[in-house]
Amino acid sequence: MGKLDGKVAIITGAAQGMGETHARRFINEGAKVVLTDVNDDRGKQLVADLGDNALFLHHDVTEPADWRHVRQEAERAYGAVTVLVNNAGILGPISSTAEFDEDEYLKVCAVNQHSQFYGMKTVIPSMQKAGGGAIVNISSTAGMVSIVGAPNLAYVGSKFASRGMTKHVAVQYGPDNIRVNSVHPGYIKTPMMEAATDEDGGGIAGQVPLRRMSDPEEVSNLVLFLACDDSSYISGMEHVIDGGLTAQ
Ligand SMILES: NC(=O)c1ccc[n+]([C@@H]2O[C@H](COP(=O)([O-])OP(=O)(O)OC[C@H]3O[C@@H](n4cnc5c(N)ncnc54)[C@H](O)[C@@H]3O)[C@@H](O)[C@H]2O)c1
Numbered sequence: 001m002g003k004l005d006g007k008v009a010i011i012t013g014a015a016q017g018m019g020e021t022h023a024r025r026f027i028n029e030g031a032k033v034v035l036t037d038v039n040d041d042r043g044k045q046l047v048a049d050l051g052d053n054a055l056f057l058h059h060d061v062t063e064p065a066d067w068r069h070v071r072q073e074a075e076r077a078y079g080a081v082t083v084l085v086n087n088a089g090i091l092g093p094i095s096s097t098a099e100f101d102e103d104e105y106l107k108v109c110a111v112n113q114h115s116q117f118y119g120m121k122t123v124i125p126s127m128q129k130a131g132g133g134a135i136v137n138i139s140s141t142a143g144m145v146s147i148v149g150a151p152n153l154a155y156v157g158s159k160f161a162s163r164g165m166t167k168h169v170a171v172q173y174g175p176d177n178i179r180v181n182s183v184h185p186g187y188i189k190t191p192m193m194e195a196a197t198d199e200d201g202g203g204i205a206g207q208v209p210l211r212r213m214s215d216p217e218e219v220s221n222l223v224l225f226l227a228c229d230d231s232s233y234i235s236g237m238e239h240v241i242d243g244g245l246t247a248q
Contacts, residue, residue: 002031008078013087019088022223055078088111088115108155113157124173142159162182174236181238183241209244
C-alpha cells in the first residue's frame with residue numbers, strides 16, 4: 001500500500017529539480033499527479049517516463065486563468081484534487097536593494113508569492129468537495145532568515161510571504177480538514193542551485209553543519225510526509241530542511 005493511495009496531487013514547477021523528484025516520489029506512493037510547468041518539452045518527456053498516473057499541463061503559475069484550467073483538467077482526469085504542492089519558484093537577479101529593478105521585483109513576487117495565493121484559492125474548493133486535503137507551500141531558509149547570499153529582497157520577501165500565507169490559510173481552512181504547511185529548504189542540488197553557484201557549490205557546503213548540500217530526494221521525503229496522512233495533525237507550521245544551516 002502506498003502512502004498516497006487515492007490522492008490526486010498538483011505539483012507546480014515539476015519539469016525539473018525538486019518538483020520532478022516530488023512527482024516521482026508521489027507516483028511511487030500511489031498518487032495520481034498533475035505535473036505543471038512552463039517548460040513543456042521537459043514536462044512532456046518526464047510524464048512519458050512516469051506512466052498513466054501522471055499528466056503534464058502547460059501552466060504559468062502567475063496566470064489565474066491557467067490555474068483554473070489546471071484544476072478543471074485535473075478533476076476531469078482524476079477527480080477532486082486533494083494535494084497541492086506550490087513548488088515553482090525563481091531566484092531573480094543578484095542585486096542590492098538600491099539597484100534592484102522594479103519589474104524584476106514584481107516578477108519574483110509573482111512567481112514565488114502571488115502564484116501560491118492563486119493556487120490555494122483555486123484548489124481549496126476541490127479539496128472541500130473531497131472532504132479535505134493537504135497543501136505544501138515551498139518557501140526557503142530565506143523565508144526564515146535573510147541568509148548571506150540571498151540574491152535579492154524580492155526572493156526573501158516572497159519566501160517570508162509564503163510562510164505567512166501558509167499560517168493564515170491553515171487557520172482559516174482547518175475546520176474543512178485542509179492542512180497547510182510550508183517547507184524551507186537550504187542548499188539543494190537542483191538546476192536552480194547549479195545555475196547560481198560554481199561546480200563545487202561555490203564552497204557553500206562548507207557553511208552547512210552537515211558539510212554537504214542536500215539531494216532533492218531528501219526534500220521529497222519531507223514533502224511526502226506533509227502530503228500524506230502520517231502528518232494528519234500537523235498544520236500551519238514551517239518545516240526547515242537545511243542540514244543545520246539556520247541553527248548557527
Ligand atoms: N535549490 C535550492 O537550493 C532551493 C532552496 C530553497 C528553496 N528552493 C525553492 O524550491 C523550489 C524549487 O526549486 P528548484 O531548485 O527545484 O528550482 P528549478 O529552477 O530547478 O526548478 C523550478 C521549476 O519551476 C519552473 N517555473 C519557473 N517559473 C515558472 C512559472 N512562472 N510557472 C510555472 N513554472 C515555473 C521552471 O521551469 C522549473 O522547471 C522553488 O520555489 C525554490 O525557490 C530551492
